Amino acid sequence: MKQYIVAGNWKMHKDVQEANLFVLNILKDLLNQKKIQIIICPSYTALFNIHELLKNTPIGLGGQNMHSQSKGAFTGEISGEMLMSAGCQYVILGHSERRHVFGEADDFIRDKVKQALAIGLKPIICVGEKLDERQSGQTLEVIRRQCDSALSVVTEHEIQHCVIAYEPVWAIGTGVVATPEQASEAHAMIRKLLATKYSKSTADSISILYGGSVKSSNAASLIQAPDIDGFLIGGASLLEDEFVKIAEIVDEYLKQKES
């Protein structure tokens, strides 16, 4: 069964104390959203404390990146095993900031996906085109290249443990959200790629999240669009009210859908 997911990517925000306080303040509200999987991806230094707050709850914990190797002379890096020992079940891989600010190539991201799955971490694999790529009609090509590379190491069994996030670079942190139609079109492309590579039933069981300027004011229209199975949220996930409200919107949508 496909899960609906609301995930917060805090990026480089919130120190240990701020992170604790944030989670303590909203934990009760988040636990009321029973139909969805909520995931929090804080900074590395806050992971273990948040794990302590979230353990014995269904709320997931994720890292924002990891290295493709288990250990070694990689100053400043973190391994998937380290994330797991701090309590993570998920890891964001291939985020556009990793790709475009830190120059991570498709091959490196592919190796990370392989490593995450090998050790039992669920990768949230991010794909998405830049503005010039959209404007020159290359959206599908870019998404296909990124998906093909990242999924080249993923079996049909393993894909069940992956989440895909479509995050158009032009919508990230800009306040320019994709329209439900634009997001839906890209998600449908991704679903089709998954169906071709694996099978239709497998493709239908994978959660494809939208990310890029999601707020409580646009979440309701986006979640109703076909093929959108939740959100990967940056800025709005740092605000208690906003994050809770978006989780409530998705949970409510599912309740209505099922009734």
Ligand code: 13P
């Ligand atoms: P914003 O929600 O701030 O646009 O960021 C989206 C994002 O990059 C989530 O990974």
